[in-house]
Amino acid sequence: MPTTLTALLILLFAIVPGMFGEMVYRIIAGTDWRETQWSKVARIIGISIAGLVLYIILASLTGLPTPQYLFPANFSEEVFKPSILPVMAFTYIGHAAFAALAGTLGAYVVRFMAKLSPVSTYPDTWDVFARVLVPRHWVVITLTNGDSYAGMVERADFSVQQSERDIVLAEPALYIEEKGEYVTQSYQYLFLPGALIDTVAVYYNPAVDQRVTPVNQSLFVETANESEEANQ
Numbered sequence: 563m564p565t566t567l568t569a570l571l572i573l574l575f576a577i578v579p580g581m582f583g584e585m586v587y588r589i590i591a592g593t594d595w596r597e598t599q600w601s602k603v604a605r606i607i608g609i610s611i612a613g614l615v616l617y618i619i620l621a622s623l624t625g626l627p628t629p630q631y632l633f634p635a636n637f638s639e640e641v642f643k644p645s646i647l648p649v650m651a652f653t654y655i656g657h658a659a660f661a662a663l664a665g666t667l668g669a670y671v672v673r674f675m676a677k678l679s680p681v682s683t684y685p686d687t688w689d690v691f692a693r694v695l696v697p698r699h700w701v702v703i704t705l706t707n708g709d710s711y712a713g714m715v716e717r718a719d720f721s722v723q724q725s726e727r728d729i730v731l732a733e734p735a736l737y738i739e740e741k742g743e744y745v746t747q748s749y750q751y752l753f754l755p756g757a758l759i760d761t762v763a764v765y766y767n768p769a770v771d772q773r774v775t776p777v778n779q780s781l782f783v784e785t786a787n788e789s790e791e792a793n794q
Contacts, residue, residue: 575631579658580610583665590669592689593721609668613661617653620660629653688727691762692718700765703731705758710737712744712765716751727756 584606587593593602614629621628627649696715704710713731734752735744766777775781 575629575654576614577607577610579613579654579661580606580608580665582658583609583613583661583663583668585665586662587665587669588721590666591672592686592693594686596723609665610657610661612664612668613659614657616660616664617656620656621653626656627653629657686721688724689720691764692720692727695764696762698770699767701731702763702765703729703754703759704761704763705754706760707758710744711735711752711754712737713752719756722756725757727759729754729756729759729762 584602587605587609614632618628620626629650630646631650631654692715696718699714700712701715702710702712711731711734713734715729716732717730719726719728731752731754732750733746734749735746737743738745766773
């Protein structure tokens with residue numbers, strides 16, 4: 563019978579590779595900050611198992627060693643020898659590598675399925691905004707104290723709640739009300755805590771954006787005129 567320590571080691575060996583896959587998954591697909599811990603743990607376990615299955619399939623086809631650290635008997639005093647450590651290390655690295663591959667595949671499957679459904683590619687609207695709409699644009703950020711900055715987003719935190727959506731703004735320009743324009747500052751980068759950010763607007767870039775309406779055009783003017791004529 564395996565001891566409690568042996569069972570713990572086996573659990574760690576079996577689950578930890580999934581954490582590498584989870585990191586890759588989060589980079590590609592993002593995660594919802596409202597997601598429960600149980601859901602995250604279940605995904606890590608699933609990624610680890612998928613990576614293990616992929617490695618075992620490869621091992622069976624190529625003759626590579628199979629992961630011996632998953633069997634309690636291999637941790638007994640009779641079997642566990644320093645000589646088996648290189649083999650265990652090799653198989654563990656293989657397990658972790660295939661878990662990372664499983665996380666990558668899973669993330670792209672999630673993104674592909676999201677494109678086929680009404681939901682967004684990323685689990686949070688902020689992630690869609692910051693990852694997809696902000697790049698290659700200037701942004702205008704208004705703070706809760708009324709200050710307004712224009713600049714380029716150098717870095718933004720994803721998959722976090724609203725108060726933690728910190729932004730690093732490159733080449734910030736402060737809006738001067740007396741001049742009615744944004745004036746560049748001597749700062750190269752400006753850190754804006756998420757708790758102080760009120761709104762973030764993406765400035766129109768003619769090189770990459772397509773608009774239904776031209777900039778500075780009044781909307782619904784013809785409809786309003788038709789209504790006035792009908793009332794006369």
